[in-house]
Amino acid sequence: MINPISHQIDLWAEAIGLDEATLKLAICLFGSFPLNAILKRLPDNNITLKNAYIISISAFYLFGIMSLFSGFRTLLISSLFTFLCTKYLKSEFMPFINFAFVMGHLAMNHFYLQFVNEYDSTKVDITGAQMVLCMKLTGYAWNVHDGKKPESELSSFQRAKAVRHQPSLLNFLSFAFFYPSLLTGPSFDYIDFENWLNSKMFTDLPESKKPGKKRKRNIPKSGKVAFYRSLQAIGWLLIWQKSGEYFQVESTFTPWFTSKNILFKLGYVYVLAFTYRLKYYAAWTLSEASCILAGLGYNGYDKETKTIKWDRVQNIDIYGFETSQNIHVALEAWNQNTNKWLKNYVYFRVASKGKKPGFKSTLFTFLTSAFWHGTRPGYYLSFATGALLQTCGKIYRRNFRPIFLQNDGITPKGSKLAYDVVCYIVTQLALAYLVQPFVILDFGKSLQHWRTVYFYGHVGIGLTLFAFQGPFKKQVVGFFKKYHPVKPTESKITDIIKDKQDYEFSEKMHLGIPEADFENTDLNTIVSELEDFKKDVKDWQNNNGFETEEAAIKNAYNEFSKDIDNLKNRGQKIKELEKQSKKE
Secondary structure, three states: OOOOHHHHHHHHHHHHHHOOOHHHHHHHHHHHHHHHHHHHOOOOOHHHHHHHHHHHHHHHHHHHOOOOHHHHHHHHHHHHHHHHHHHHOOOOOOOHHHHHHHHHHHHHHHHHHHHHOOOOOOOOOOOOHHHHHHHHHHHHHHHHHHHOHHHHHHHHHHHOOOOOOOOOOOHHHHHHHHHHHHOOOOOOOOHHHHHHHHHHOOOOHHHHOOOOOOOOOOOOOOOOHHHHHHHHHHHHHHHHHHHHHOOOOHHHHHHHHHHHOHHHHHHHHHHHHHHHHHHHHHHHHHHHHHHHOOOOOOOOOOOOEEEEEOOOOOOOHHHHOOOOOOOHHHHHHHOHHHHHHHHHHHHHOOOOOOOOOOOOHHEEEHHHHHHHHOOOOOHHHHHHHHHHHHHHHHHHHHHHHHHEEEEOOEEEEHHHHHHHHHHHHHHHHHHHHHHHHHHHHHHHHHHHHHHOOHHHHHHHHHHHHHHHHOEEEEEEEHHHHOOOOOOOOOOOOHHHHHHHHHHHOOOOOHOOOOOOOOOOOHHHHHHHHHHHHHHHHHHHOOOOOHHHHHHHHHHHHHHHHHHHHHHHHHHHHHHHHHHHHHHH
């Protein structure tokens, strides 16, 4: 059966020379703006109406525009499993069980797309929306888990995001299928959605900032901010569309490209990588603008400046990424909500109780990130290379950066500008190198592309690790340390200032997961963490872990069965009452 709306959009896409996936996504994203104008004007206290509106629009997107009937089923299965798992399963392992199911369900679709149904970027598929939902659902399970614990056992972040009361199914589905972020993100925590839904998010907003003359609405005006972001998104979209005519990854496999000199190749690869980012800039900026217009982007009122902050769901810091001087800063600015998810719901959760996260947490987090993106070899080539580049970046910052600072170790010398420029160029070329497999995806073609640019990224990594970690490590490090500033021993104030700046820098750098540290991780550390893991498993077994989990699953099933029976009984009573009323 032909979907008339989806079919008409396909015809439009063919007529204007745009692929159907891009056009349908653009229609949904831009269509969210007038729909959000209605949503934010629905009565603040009518939660049911808001939920019904949100779910209806999402259904129209999935069925009417995208024609993703099986895709809706996919999202619903994961959502219902999480809802039931968090409601009925009273177990310490509940978040892990939910994580395994949701990630496994996502992996099934990744495998299907890779091995069964040939991937076509011009066609619409559900994996993008499922990846966003995966972050929401796995985070929600941990929030429910935290909500059952004493606040003294939780971090400040966990206390702020904990879910203390089980939401209704309608509230939960509205959270899972929130249409402004359904297809492209951003992801957010349930407590933020609930506070937006019941308007608790806006309690710090002065009455003068609330719109409406007779009936004050809680959600403040955000049209100008959303409009400005939308213009930015349109600009990125137009540049991306135009640049595709001149820069294509397929060109790097042709004799035209391979015959060029290395400087031309480096410039072409850099611009090519920039064009890859443009569609993400457009989609993320547009979806963020849509969330801002709906009010979900609200992040507090600044009483001093008397302005509203709208960065709650920010997913990309474009300026920060484009001006980054090392790989870690660049990755912190990119896909920020995924970074937060990996940090708070993977990195910290894998660590042994009472211990700081170590190599195990870092490794598991990087594997999760790669697996979440997909099963294509290109993802793993990019992530593995990125981790090594981060390690190289730390080596250079430790050994080179101090040379360009005054004796206090803080004030930059006049030559620091040259250092910054070189760092910027090297970082951008490194990013351009490592991102290519992420787009190419195929293992053989990725290596073929790297071969055309002489594997310059891996050559740099190899030379760096050999120089600073190889047999001549002491001599090389000692040579550079001779040029490091010597702090005056009598100056304690500079030490305090330096420590403060280092702390602030580290806090800023930890929006997402800490960078991979292959330089300082030795075999003994890995073995020690492995032994700790084995001990935890043995302790769990000795404490009747299998029996405890089996009992928890049985209790969950029994409670679920009771609720189903109660629903059936209610249905029968309603039918009996209807029959009686008809007789009367």
